[in-house]
Amino acid sequence: MTTFVDRVELHVAAGSGGHGCASVHREKFKPLGGPDGGNGGRGGDVILVVDQSVTTLLDYHHSPHRKATSGKPGEGGNRSGKDGQDLVLPVPDGTVVLDKAGNVLADLVGQGTTYVAAEGGRGGLGNAALSSARRKAPGFALLGVPGGMQDIVLELKTVADVALVGYPSAGKSSLISVLSAAKPKIADYPFTTLVPNLGVVTAGETVYTIADVPGLIPGASQGKGLGLEFLRHVERCSVLVHILDTATLESERDPISDLDIIEEELKQYGGLDKRPRMVVLNKIDVPDGKDLAEMVRPDLESRGYRVFEVSAVAHMGLKELSFALAEMVAAARAAKPKEEATRIVIRPKAVDDAGFTVVQEEDGLFRVRGEKPERWVRQTDFNNDEAVGYLADRLNRLGVEAQLMKVGARSGDGVAIGPEENAVVFDWEPTVMAGAEMLGRRGEDHRLEEPRPAAQRRRDKQAERDESQKEYDDFEPF
Known part of the structure; x- marks a missing residue:
């Protein structure tokens, strides 16, 4: 039997990037043919996409842990690793994505709407991509x-034009069954409906969707009964219809008090009144029931409500109700602001934004935070002295060392x-000005150099000194 689930907690993990390869090309009579290590593949993303054929979050209730595939490592011969495959998770129309604190991350409405829940890691560069005129044979890769x-947290909020609200057994399910082709479970005891039912109604040229919201009783907005679980499904509806039972068997109830x-409850939930x-x-x-309806109708109309007397069982008054709902839905649609064309929002960085921060904590530790230095640290093989030196040069070039001083x-x-939970900690040794002296030597292998005339060597030396003052990591966008 199909189970309806409209709220789940999901743990998503994107794929990691593949490692770059450190390799040297070798062939007969040329054992040192230069670096040829390929780049690692990019990790796959985890993507949520609206699929209107999906109506429940049941799959994620049973399997809440989802992970995309990782990228493959690079290989010699300039062969890049294969990218990881994106993991696409279909969700119902009207799904809201929240973080653990309850902040809305995305509101997924409309077929094909997507949200990247976890972004795949970039692949490491191989030593072929790291090589340059001054670093001819890097002995490391990223x-x-x-x-x-x-x-x-995924929350489903039903996308419908009309919501039927009222006490249990007021006849909401019976009404939706005769207005549309929906076939909900119907019985004469409270809480027959345990999930929202959705139906499509055609009235003239207007086609609209109608949903019944189960479980509303006194205190529903505070969690009593089933109301709190399903009041969220009313939020997207344009029109609310109160279904009042004029033939209730409970002596302490009447249509006015029910209303x-x-x-x-709608007011306490917020914004629905x-x-x-x-x-x-x-x-x-x-x-x-007929006598009671005629008795309370004047009071309801004096409050400004449009009132319709119907019988879902005898099919009385349904046509008038259907066209009246179509009229209200059309008016609500016309009142909505037209969707503007998609705009590209450009948020330039401040001219004084260094891309990182350095703060001294209470225990005397200096903490460096920033997207670039944190990513560079994750890409560094600390078992390779040359890779560590390359990291030091990058941090020095970014200005981290100057800021520490x-x-x-x-x-x-x-x-x-x-x-704090995932940091690289080390004892700092200043290397100011050492970077400029080392840039031309770190990663070089003079065995790969051809003999050059003295004049050419002088020109090359001067070019190295000039270039050492410029950014040399332009192979990777900052």
Whole structure:
């Protein structure tokens, strides 16, 4: 039996990037033919996409952990690793994505709408991509970046034009069954409906969707009964219809008090008391029900409600109700602002944004935070001295070392790069000006150089000195 689930907690993990390869081309009579290590493949993303054929979050309730595939490592012969495959997760129309704190990350409405829940890590560069005129044979490659991870909450809010609200057994399911082709479960006991039912109604040239919201009783907005679980499905509806039972067997209830209680619950939930609404007095096929409907109708109309007397069982008053709902839906659609064309929002960085921050913590530790230095640390193989030196050059070029000196760091002080739970900590040794001297030597292999005339060597030396003052990592966008 199909189970309806409209709220789940999902743990998503993107694929990690593949490691770059450090390799040297070799062939007969040319054992050192230059670096030929390929780049690692990119990790796959985890993507949520609206699929209107999906109506429940049941699959994610049973399998809440989802992970995309990682990229393959690079290989020699300039062969790049294969990218990881994206993991596409279909979700129902009207799914809201929240973080663990309840902040809305995305509101997925409309077929094909997508949201990247976790972004795949980029692949590491191989030593072929790291080579340059001054670094002819890098003996290292960059590691792949781990994929993003996130714990998210998916909430389904039914996308319907009309919502039927009212007490249990007021006749909501019976009414939706005769107005549309929906076939909900119907019985004469409370809480027959345990999930929202959705139907499509055609009235003249207007086609609209109608949903019944189960479980509203006094205190529903505070969690009593089933109401709190399903009140979210009313939020997207343009028109609210109160279904009032005129033939209830409970002596302490009457249509007016039922209406007041449900209205208060909608108000307490927040924002629902301002929607266009009408009142339907149901079960007028019962003699006492007809008399009670005629008695309370003037009071309801004096409150400004449009009132319709119907019988879902006897099919009385349904045509008038259907066209009246179509009229209200059309008016609500016309009142909505037209969707503007998609705009590209450009948020340029501040001219004084260094891309990182350095803060001294209470225990004296200097912590470096920033997207670039944290990513560079994750890409570094700390078992390779040349790779560590390359990281030092990058940090020095970015200005991290100068900023450490500016905030008061001294030789031997502890420096951490990254967040507290996943940081690289080391004792800082200043290397100011050492970077410029080392740039031309780190990663070189003079065995790969051909003999050059003296004049050419002088020109090359001067070019190296000039280039050492410029950014040399333009192979990777910052």
